[in-house]
Amino acid sequence: MAELVIGIDLGTTNSVVATVQGGTPTVIPNRSGYRITPSVVAMARNGKRLVGALARRQAVTNAERTVVAVKRLMGRRWSSKPLQDALARMPYSIVQGPHDDVRIALGEAQYSPPEISAMVLTELRLDAEAFLGQPVSKAVITCPAYFNDAQRNATKDAGRIAGLEVIRIINEPTSAALAYGFGRAQSEKQLAVFDLGGGTFDFTVLHMFKGVFEVEATGGDSLLGGEDFDARIIDWLADPFLAKNGIDLRKDKMALQRLRDAAEKAKCELSVVNSVEMNLPFISASQKSGPLHLQTQLTRDLLESMTKDLVDRCMKVCERVLGEAKVRPNELGDVLLVGGQTRMPRIQAAVKALFGREPAKNVNPDEAVALGAAIQGSMLLHEGTEMLLLDVTPHSLGIAIAGGFFQSIIPKNTTVPTSAHHVFTTVKDDQPSAKITVLQGESELSADNELLGEFMLTGLRAAPRGGVDIDVVFDISADGIVSVSAIDVQTGVRQSITVTASSGLTEDEISRAAQANEEWMLGQKEDPNFQDRKTRAEELFKEFEALWPKLTRAAQNGLGQEPLARAQAALSVARLQVAQKESDALASSIDRLERMLGALRGAIERGLGSR
Amino acid sequence: MGAAPHATGGIIQLPPDMQAELRALEARGARVSHYELLSVGADADSASIRRAYLEKSKRLHPDAWFGKELGEYRQLLSKWFQKLATAYQTLSDEESRAAYDEAHRTKLSANDQAAVQRRELSRAEEERRERERRERLLRSKGFARIGAARKLYEDAVVLAADGARVQAIAALKTARELDPNRKEIAQKLLEVEREQSRARAKSALFAAGEKEEAGEFPQAVAAYATAFQLERSAAAALGASRCALANKDLQAASSWASRAVETDPSDPTARMTLARCFVQMNMKARARGELSQLLGKHPDHKEAKALLRGL
Numbered sequence: 068m069a070e071l072v073i074g075i076d077l078g079t080t081n082s083v084v085a086t087v088q089g090g091t092p093t094v095i096p097n098r099s100g101y102r103i104t105p106s107v108v109a110m111a112r113n114g115k116r117l118v119g120a121l122a123r124r125q126a127v128t129n130a131e132r133t134v135v136a137v138k139r140l141m142g143r144r145w146s147s148k149p150l151q152d153a154l155a156r157m158p159y160s161i162v163q164g165p166h167d168d169v170r171i172a173l174g175e176a177q178y179s180p181p182e183i184s185a186m187v188l189t190e191l192r193l194d195a196e197a198f199l200g201q202p203v204s205k206a207v208i209t210c211p212a213y214f215n216d217a218q219r220n221a222t223k224d225a226g227r228i229a230g231l232e233v234i235r236i237i238n239e240p241t242s243a244a245l246a247y248g249f250g251r252a253q254s255e256k257q258l259a260v261f262d263l264g265g266g267t268f269d270f271t272v273l274h275m276f277k278g279v280f281e282v283e284a285t286g287g288d289s290l291l292g293g294e295d296f297d298a299r300i301i302d303w304l305a306d307p308f309l310a311k312n313g314i315d316l317r318k319d320k321m322a323l324q325r326l327r328d329a330a331e332k333a334k335c336e337l338s339v340v341n342s343v344e345m346n347l348p349f350i351s352a353s354q355k356s357g358p359l360h361l362q363t364q365l366t367r368d369l370l371e372s373m374t375k376d377l378v379d380r381c382m383k384v385c386e387r388v389l390g391e392a393k394v395r396p397n398e399l400g401d402v403l404l405v406g407g408q409t410r411m412p413r414i415q416a417a418v419k420a421l422f423g424r425e426p427a428k429n430v431n432p433d434e435a436v437a438l439g440a441a442i443q444g445s446m447l448l449h450e451g452t453e454m455l456l457l458d459v460t461p462h463s464l465g466i467a468i469a470g471g472f473f474q475s476i477i478p479k480n481t482t483v484p485t486s487a488h489h490v491f492t493t494v495k496d497d498q499p500s501a502k503i504t505v506l507q508g509e510s511e512l513s514a515d516n517e518l519l520g521e522f523m524l525t526g527l528r529a530a531p532r533g534g535v536d537i538d539v540v541f542d543i544s545a546d547g548i549v550s551v552s553a554i555d556v557q558t559g560v561r562q563s564i565t566v567t568a569s570s571g572l573t574e575d576e577i578s579r580a581a582q583a584n585e586e587w588m589l590g591q592k593e594d595p596n597f598q599d600r601k602t603r604a605e606e607l608f609k610e611f612e613a614l615w616p617k618l619t620r621a622a623q624n625g626l627g628q629e630p631l632a633r634a635q636a637a638l639s640v641a642r643l644q645v646a647q648k649e650s651d652a653l654a655s656s657i658d659r660l661e662r663m664l665g666a667l668r669g670a671i672e673r674g675l676g677s678r
Numbered sequence: 679m680g681a682a683p684h685a686t687g688g689i690i691q692l693p694p695d696m697q698a699e700l701r702a703l704e705a706r707g708a709r710v711s712h713y714e715l716l717s718v719g720a721d722a723d724s725a726s727i728r729r730a731y732l733e734k735s736k737r738l739h740p741d742a743w744f745g746k747e748l749g750e751y752r753q754l755l756s757k758w759f760q761k762l763a764t765a766y767q768t769l770s771d772e773e774s775r776a777a778y779d780e781a782h783r784t785k786l787s788a789n790d791q792a793a794v795q796r797r798e799l800s801r802a803e804e805e806r807r808e809r810e811r812r813e814r815l816l817r818s819k820g821f822a823r824i825g826a827a828r829k830l831y832e833d834a835v836v837l838a839a840d841g842a843r844v845q846a847i848a849a850l851k852t853a854r855e856l857d858p859n860r861k862e863i864a865q866k867l868l869e870v871e872r873e874q875s876r877a878r879a880k881s882a883l884f885a886a887g888e889k890e891e892a893g894e895f896p897q898a899v900a901a902y903a904t905a906f907q908l909e910r911s912a913a914a915a916l917g918a919s920r921c922a923l924a925n926k927d928l929q930a931a932s933s934w935a936s937r938a939v940e941t942d943p944s945d946p947t948a949r950m951t952l953a954r955c956f957v958q959m960n961m962k963a964r965a966r967g968e969l970s971q972l973l974g975k976h977p978d979h980k981e982a983k984a985l986l987r988g989l
Contacts (some may be wrong), residue, residue: 234744255729279732393839447744455736470946470976482763484740484756494981532984545741 070448072205072234073195074440076242077184077222079138079266079292081407082106083437084191086199087445092249092438097194103433104194108186109133110173116587118190127328130158130320132173136294139266140169140180141225142218142571144518149290156298158320158327168571179572181221182580185228189584192229193591206231207444209436211267212238212461213287215507215517216549221571223548228580230588234447236546239264240271241282241458242439243405247430248275249442249454256400257283259389261418261426262436263381264406266292270385272392272399278454284392284480285461286384291377293334293408299373300330304345304361312359314351322350333365338410342366371413378417385421391480396422405432457482460543467504467513476541479509486542490556493537497529503539505551524553524562537562597650604641604653607660611638614667621671630670634663691746696737700754711782712765713790715758720779720786720793721800724770724840731766738762771841773874777881781888808845812852827857834866843874879909886917895925902934912942919951923958931955939968946976953985962989 073095076083081103085094094102099120109122110132117125126133136157143150145163154161162177164170170177188208195203208231210222219236226233240260247258255276262269269287273280304326305316316322329345336343347361389396402418404426409415418426446452460483465475476487491501501524508516527535536556543549553562572580611634622631641656690697703710713720716730736742738759740752748755769775779786779794786794815826830853837846850867857863886901902918905911915938922931932955938948949972956965969986972979 274728274732276729276732277736279735281728281732281735395835395839398839447741453736455739455741457732457735457739468947469950469979469981471978472946485760485763486756494984532988 070205071199071201071203072207072441072444072448073192073203074242074437074442074444075188075191075206075208076239076437076440077138077187077208077210077225078106078264078436079136079294080106081265081433082187082191083434084195085434085437085441086195087441092246092441094434094437095195095198097190098197104187104191106138106184106187107133107135108137108183114174116186118186127321127324130324131160133324134159134171134173134183136266137171137180137183139290140171141184142180142215142221143169144217145169152290158323166571166573179576179580181225181572181577182228182584184222184225185580185584188225188229188231189588192231193588204230204232205234205444205448207235207237207440207447208233209237209239209242209440211262211264211287211289212240212269212271212285213267213289214238214547215462216519216547217517217571218289219547223546224572224577227577228584230581230585235443236548237440237443237456238269238271238282238285238458238461238547239436240269240285240405241273241280241456242437242443243403243430243435244271244273244275244280245439245442245446245454245456246435247401247403247427248280249438253277257394257398258401258403259385259394259399259422260403260405261381261385261409262287262405263408263414264292265294265408266290268292268381268384270381270388272388272394278452279457280455281457281482282459283394284388285459286388286391287461288380288384291380293331293406295377296334296370296374296408296411297327297330299377300333300365300370301326303365303369303373304330304347304363308350308359308361312351312353314353314359316351316361319351325350334370335407335410337365337367337370338412340367367412374413378413381414382417382421397424399424401427403427403430403435405430405435407433458545458547459483460485460547462507462517463509464505464507464519464541464543464549465516467506471513473506473508473511473513473516477543481543483543483547484545486540488538488540491524491537491539492533493527493530493535494532496532498532498535499527500525501527501537503551505541505549507549519549520551522551526562528555528558528560597653600650600653600657601645603657604645604660607657607664608638608642610664611660614664614671617671618667621667626670630663630667634660634667637663689747690749690751692743692748692751696743697751699737700751700758703758704754709785710761711786711790712769712778713786713793715762715765716769720790721797724772727766727769731762734762735759771877773841773843773877774881774884775841777878777885781885805845805848808848812848816852816855818856823856827853827860827863830856831860831863831866834870838866838870838873843870843877846870847874875909879905879911879914882908883911883914883917886914886921890917890921895921899925899927899930899934906937910941912938912945912948915941916945916948916951919955923951923955928955928959932959944975946972946979946982950979950981950985953982957985957989965989 074085083094083103085092096102097104097119104119105123107119107122107126109117109125109129111117122133139153144167146167150169160172162170162172164179169180171183192203206226208222208226210219222236223233240262243260243262244258258273258275260271267287267289268291271285272283274283309315316326325347329347333343333345343365345363345365349358350361351359353359399422402422402424409432415426443456446454459480460477461479463475463479464477465473466489468474476489477485503522505519505522506513506516507519510516524537537553538556539551539553541549541551555562618631622628637656637659641653641660644653644656716727716734718727718730738755740755740759768778783791818826830849834846834849837849847870850863850870853863854867882901882905886898886905889898889901898921899918902914902921906914915934919931919934919938922934932952935948935952935955939952942948949968953965953968956968966989969982972982
C-alpha cells in the first residue's frame with residue numbers, strides 16, 4: 068500500500084489539509100465537517116487548549132489568551148524591525164525569548180511561535196487521522212516563497228513538534244501551480260501565480276512541460292497581506308472614535324478583537340456588495356456619557372481608496388518579477404489567483420489590467436495550496452507520478468566581508484538544489500579559527516540583510532598567514548534550507564564548523580516540546596485499554612443476561628431480591644461507563660461485576676439459596 | 679538538517695541504467711559538453727534546449743529518487759543536476775552561448791562543431807533576411823512608418839526576452855529611425871544595450887574564471903583583460919591581478935590591482951590586493967599608504983590591520 072502523506076497549507080489566518088486518495092487530490096474536512104480550520108489557538112480559562120473555530124469563537128471574550136496570526140512571528144528575531152512593527156497589533160502578550168527570539172505568554176506558560184503553530188498542525192493531523200482512519204506521520208507543509216531560511220526552519224520545527232516528519236517545505240505559489248497543473252501537465256505553458264494571503268504576498272512565474280514545473284522567478288513581500296487591509300478598516304473606525312471620544316479602541320484588547328472581526332467581515336462582504344453597515348454597540352464606555360456605540364457605513368469605493376497603496380505595492384512586485392523572468396505580461400498562458408484576499412474585485416481588476424486577461428477560474432483560491440502540497444508529497448513518495456518540481460531560491464545567499472559589505476555567493480532565482488563555494492584565507496600567523504557570517508538578502512550592506520548564522524571554523528592547522536585556504540561550501544537543499552561545510556584546500560581535511568548564532572529553538576527545546584505535545588495528544592485520545600475493557604464488560608453483560616432466569620428463581624427460593632437489585636444497579640453503571648468511554652472507572656466496575664457473578668453462581672450451585 | 683543519511687551498506691535503489699549513466703558522466707567529467715549533457719545537437723534552438731533540460735531533470739534531479747537508498751550516487755545526482763542547470767542557463771542566453779561555443783569549439787565533437795557552424799550560418803542567413811526586411815521597412819512612408827516601428831519594437835522585446843540581443847538591438851535601431859519620437863523605443867534600446875555589455879562581460883569573466891581554475895594563468899590574465907575592456911569592473915581587474923600574481927608577474931599584478939582601485943576606490947579587496955603586491959615588491963611605503971587609506975574608510979578591516987602591523 069502506498070505510504071500516506073498529507074499536504075498542509077499553514078496559513079496566517081486559515082489552514083487547510085489535503086491528501087491524494089486513489090490518485091485524486093482531496094481536501095480533508097476537519098472533525099466538525101469544515102474544509103478550512105482557522106489558524107487560531109487559545110487557552111480557555113479552565114486551562115484547556117482550544118484550536119480552530121472553537122478558539123476563534125471565544126476570541127472576543129478571551130482576547131489576551133487567544134493567539135492569531137502567529138505565522139507573522141515565525142522565525143523572527145525579537146530585535147528585528149518587522150517584529151517590533153507586528154507587536155503593536157497583536158492583542159496577546161509577546162515577550163523576548165532566550166535566543167533573541169519570540170515567546171508568547173498564555174497564562175503561566177510561554178510558548179515559541181513554532182509551538183503554537185504545532186498546535187494547529189496537531190489539530191490538522193488529528194483531523195486527517197480521523198478522516199483516513201489510520202495514523203499519519205509524513206507531511207509536506209507550505210510557506211510563502213519569500214520566507215527566509217530562519218522562517219522555513221521554524222516551520223519545519225513546528226512540524227516536528229506536532230510529531231510529523233516534514234518531508235518537504237514548498238512555496239505556496241508553486242504549490243498552487245501544482246494543483247492547477249495536475250492532470251493537464253502534459254501541455255507546455257507559462258503561468259503566473261498571484262498569491263495574496265492573510266499575511267504575505269508572493270508572485271511567481273513558472274513554466275510547465277511534460278509534468279515538470281520550472282519556477283523561473285519569484286518575489287514578494289513578507290509583510291503584506293489581507294490583515295493589512297483589515298488594519299486599514301480598523302484605523303478608519305478607530306481614528307474618528309479617538310478624536311470624538313478620546314478613547315483609542317485599539318488599546319482595549321477586547322474592543323480591538325471586535326473591530327478586527329467586524330473589519331474582516333465587512334471586507335469580505337464588500338467583495339460582493341457595494342456597501343455594508345457596521346454596527347458595534349457597547350464598544351466602549353466613558354465616565355461622562357456612559358456606554359458608547361459605533362455605527363457607520365463602509366462602501367466598496369471607500370475601502371478601495373484607503374487600500375490603493377497596498378494594491379499598488381503588489382503590482383510593483385509583479386512588474387519586477389516579470390522583468391527578472393524576462394516575460395511580458397501578455398505572453399503568459401494563465402494567471403492564477405490564490406489566497407482569500409484575491410477575492411477583492413479591485414485586485415482582480417488590477418491583475419486583469421496588468422496581464423490583459425481574465426485570471427484562471429478553475430482553481431479554488433483557498434484550497435489550491437494545500438492540494439498542491441499533497442500532490443508534491445505524493446510526487447516525492449510514490450513512483451510513477453512522472454511529475455517534478457524545479458524550484459528556486461528566493462533570496463541571494465552570501466557572506467559578510469570586511470568593511471560591512473555583503474558578497475553574494477548564490478544569486479536569487481537559482482534553481483535548487485544548488486551549491487557554491489568560497490575560499491577563505493587566514494590573515495594571521497597560526498590563526499586557530501575564523502568566523503564566517505552567512506546572510507540572506509539583496510542589499511550591498513551586510514547589516515541590511517537577514518543573518519542566517521555565524522559559523523566558526525575551528526582547529527585550523529598552524530601555518531604562516533595566508534598559508535591556510537579553507538574552501539567553504541554552501542548548499543541549498545530542495546527545501547530552500549541552507550547548510551555549510553568546509554574543507555582545508557591544502558590538506559583536504561574536513562574542517563569542523565560550529566554554529567555560534569542562530570535564531571529559533573535549540574534541538575533540545577524542540578524534542579522537549581514534541582514530547583509535551585505527544586503527551587497532550589495521548590490525553591486527547593482514548594485509553595488504549597478501553598477497547599479490551601469494553602469487550603470484557605460486554606461479555607459480562609451477556610453472562611448476567613444468561614444467568615438472569617436462574618437468578619429470579621433463586622430470589623424466590625430464599626436468595627431474596629436485594630442481590631439482584633445490586634447487580635442490576637452495577638450493570639447499568641457499567642453500561643453508562645462504556646457509553647461515555649470512562650476507561651478507568653469501567654475497570655473497577657468490571658472487578659465488581661466479576662465478584663458479584665462468582666458469588667451469585669456459587670449461591671445458585673449451593674442449592675438455589677436454600678439456607 | 680539538509681542532507682539525508684548516507685547508505686549504510688544497504689541495497690542501492692537506483693535503476694542500473696541510471697547508475698551506468700552517472701558513472702559514464704563521472705568518468706568523462708569536464709569533457710562532457712553542455713550539448714551532450716542536455717542530449718541536444720549544437721544547433722538546437724532555445725525552446726528545444728529548455729524542453730531537453732526539463733526532460734533530463736526528471737532523471738537527474740535528486741527529487742526523482744526521493745527516499746531511495748542511493749549511496750554514493752546521491753552525491754553524483756546532485757552534482758550532475760547542478761551541471762545540467764548550468765548548461766541550460768549558459769545555452770539559453772544567446773550571448774553566453776556564443777561565448778561558450780567560441781571557448782569550446784575545439785573540444786566539441788566533430789558533429790557538434792559542424793552543427794555550431796550550421797547554426798552560425800543559418801543565423802547569418804536569418805540576420806541577412808532581417809536586415810533586408812528592416813531596410814524595406816525603413817522605406818515606408820507616412821503613417822506606415824509608425825506602424826512599422828511598433829511592429830519592430832514588439833519583435834525586439836520578444837527577441838530580447840529570448841536572449842537574442844544582437845538582433846533586438848538592430849531592430850530597435852531601425853524602429854528608432856522610423857519613429858524617433860517614441861520614448862519607449864529609445865528606452866528599450868538603452869536597456870538592451872546595457873544588458874548586452876553586462877552579459878558579454880559576465881561570460882568573459884566566466885571564461886576567465888574557468889581558465890584560472892584550470893591553472894592556465896597567462897591565458898586567464900588575457901581573458902580577464904578582455905572582460906575588463908567590455909565592462910570596467912573591479913572584479914575583472916582583480917582577477918587579472920590575482921592571476922598575474924600567481925604567475926609571479928609582480929609588475930602586471932600591481933598595475934591590474936591599481937586599475938581595480940581606480941575602478942572602484944571603495945572596494946576594500948582591491949586596495950588590499952594592491953597593498954599585497956607592494957609588500958611583495960618590497961615597496962613598503964606605498965603598501966603602508968594603501969593600507970592607511972583603506973583603514974581610513976574601513977577602520978575595522980582586520981586583514982589590513984594585520985598586514986599593517988606586520989610592516
